[in-house]
Amino acid sequence: MTVRAAQGILALVCLLASSALAQTTDSRRSGFEDMSPQSQALQKDDTANPGMLSVLDGEALWSTKAGSAGKSCADCHQDATTSMKGVAARYPAFSTEHNRPLDLQGRINACRETKQQATPFAWESKELLALSAYVGKQSRGMPITPPDDPRLEPFRKRGEALYSQRLGQLNFSCANCHDDNPGQKLASAVIPQGHPTGYPLYRLEWQSLGSLQRRFRGCLVGVRAEPYPYGAQEYVELELFMMSRAKGMQVETPAVRP
Amino acid sequence: MARALINVPPKAKRGEVIEIKTLISHPMETGYRPKGDGSFFPRDIIQKFVCTLNGEEIFRADLYPAIAANPFIAFTTVAREGGLLVFSWTDDRGEAQMESAKLVVE
Numbered sequence: 001m002t003v004r005a006a007q008g009i010l011a012l013v014c015l016l017a018s019s020a021l022a023q024t025t026d027s028r029r030s031g032f033e034d035m036s037p038q039s040q041a042l043q044k045d046d047t048a049n050p051g052m053l054s055v056l057d058g059e060a061l062w063s064t065k066a067g068s069a070g071k072s073c074a075d076c077h078q079d080a081t082t083s084m085k086g087v088a089a090r091y092p093a094f095s096t097e098h099n100r101p102l103d104l105q106g107r108i109n110a111c112r113e114t115k116q117q118a119t120p121f122a123w124e125s126k127e128l129l130a131l132s133a134y135v136g137k138q139s140r141g142m143p144i145t146p147p148d149d150p151r152l153e154p155f156r157k158r159g160e161a162l163y164s165q166r167l168g169q170l171n172f173s174c175a176n177c178h179d180d181n182p183g184q185k186l187a188s189a190v191i192p193q194g195h196p197t198g199y200p201l202y203r204l205e206w207q208s209l210g211s212l213q214r215r216f217r218g219c220l221v222g223v224r225a226e227p228y229p230y231g232a233q234e235y236v237e238l239e240l241f242m243m244s245r246a247k248g249m250q251v252e253t254p255a256v257r258p
Numbered sequence: 259m260a261r262a263l264i265n266v267p268p269k270a271k272r273g274e275v276i277e278i279k280t281l282i283s284h285p286m287e288t289g290y291r292p293k294g295d296g297s298f299f300p301r302d303i304i305q306k307f308v309c310t311l312n313g314e315e316i317f318r319a320d321l322y323p324a325i326a327a328n329p330f331i332a333f334t335t336v337a338r339e340g341g342l343l344v345f346s347w348t349d350d351r352g353e354a355q356m357e358s359a360k361l362v363v364e
Contacts, residue, residue, distance in 0.1 A: 042330075045279075047265035050328045053283040056261050207286075207327035 030249060031192035031257055034183075039204070043256035051133060051202040051254025054126075054209045058134025061127060067118025073131070076115065080138055088136040089144050089251050092240050094151045101155050103236050104132050105211060123230035129200045129209045136200065136253030144197065144251060146244045159241030162234060168225030174238075189258070195246035196239065198255020205258065212239055260284055264345060266359045270337035278309070278317075279332040282347055282355070288323040306348040307331055311361065312341040337363045 032040060042048050063074040077083045092101040095110065102110060108131050109120035121128035146152075164175040177186065178194035185191065199212040206214070213235045217227040228234045265279040282304070289301025301323065309317040317333045340363035348354045 045265070047263045048279055048281060048330060048332075050281060050283075050330070052263060053261045053281065053328060056263075204326070 026248075028195060028246070028249060029193055030195055030197050030252065032198070032252060032255065034190045034192055035256075035258060039256055039258055043198075043252070049202070049254060049256055051200075051209055051256060054130045054133045054200070054202075055137050055254055057126070057130035058132070058137075061131050062134060067112065067116035069115065069117040071116050073111070080134065084135045084138040086139050086142050086145070088132075088139040088253060089142045090147050092152075092236050092243070093147055094149050100233065101152055101236050101240055103212075103239055104135060105213075106231070106236065108132060108135070124211060124214060129211060132211065133200050133209060133254045136251065139251040140253055142251050143248045144243055144246050146240070146247055152240060155237045156240045156244060159234075159237035159239070162238050163241055167220065168223035170223045172223040174219070194242065195249055196242050197246060197249050198252035198257070200253065201255035201257055203257050209254065260347075260355055262345070262347075262355065262357045264343075264357055264359045266343060266361055269362050269364060270340075272337060272339075272363050274337050275334050276337050276361075277332060277334050278343070279330070280307075280309075280345055280357075281328065281330045283328050284347070284349070286321075286323070286325055286327045286329065290323065302350055304329060304347045304349050306346075308346050308348075309333070310344045311335075312339070313344075337361065339363055 032043065035043075042050075046052050059080075061073070062080050063072050065072045065075070073080070088104055091107065092103040093107070094100070095102045095107070097114075098110065105123070105128055108128065112118050113120050121131075162174075164173045166173045166176070174194065177191050182191050182193040196212050196215075199215070200209050202209050213230055216235055216238060217230075220227040260283045262280065262282040267276050270276045284304050285302060286304065287299050287302040289298060289303075291299045293299060303323055303325070304321050307317075307319045307321065307329075308315060316335050319331060319333075321329060340361050343359045343361050345357045345359075346354045
């Protein structure tokens, strides 16, 4: 009888524990889930996803020789489908030679400058976006895994501070919308939780692929703050924090967003 | 050469309705967008899209400036016979880009 009662209590405890677990499951959602079924279908189908056009461009660039070193990406990194697998999921990463973190675009341009000895691509240029999309696509479906690197910590902390720093004439921080009011509407658009899972992504509004920095600039202009210039350290720090916030979520590159 | 993506079902049954999806990279510059100095970016759009099966036209579309960049055109047709599908997009300069795909009908 007592054994039975104990078993009953145990079962009850298990039941309560599992329901508590269900309540504490991940409440983070990708912007993908807030899109219309039509836009979701566009992202899911590789022959309909307009971001794939850039991925194909990136694939061609990967094996194009450039610069006075006469090297292509493939000459050092070989086949991107194996060598670049999971790389985008762990960026931004610390660069010893620069003594600061670099985002994926920064890394590509740094390689271009030092290894290929070519002029770096302009920020937001078609080529830089295409290569980032091609490298990013190799991590599609993999969980975001920010590196466990203590050297990144001070930068991540700064990014976190910037995330909750009120800015601009409207005096809003990132957190005011993306932490306090996700799922609500800003005009007709749903406010996403702001997880950078699919960059560079194809935004229907932009009618082109764009980087996370472009997205940040859009938000900064939205709160009527002066955006930092492209390539600014602030963007990398913000991305560092946001990637740690999105840890474990799936990479969707190249994503589609309205 | 612009990049294009074509999606044709790998196999179709005779008489079945199939969907063919096409995507091409193109800026579709409207001609109405002002530059900093008040002049306009010159218009550059795809005007015409045609799909033929074994030389016979099965679908045609006229495109206008209000159509977004990288036009995605999907259409359905009845799979009566297999053969070679040829897609062509003609832009303002009169240059046509051609792509082809095989349609297998059993």
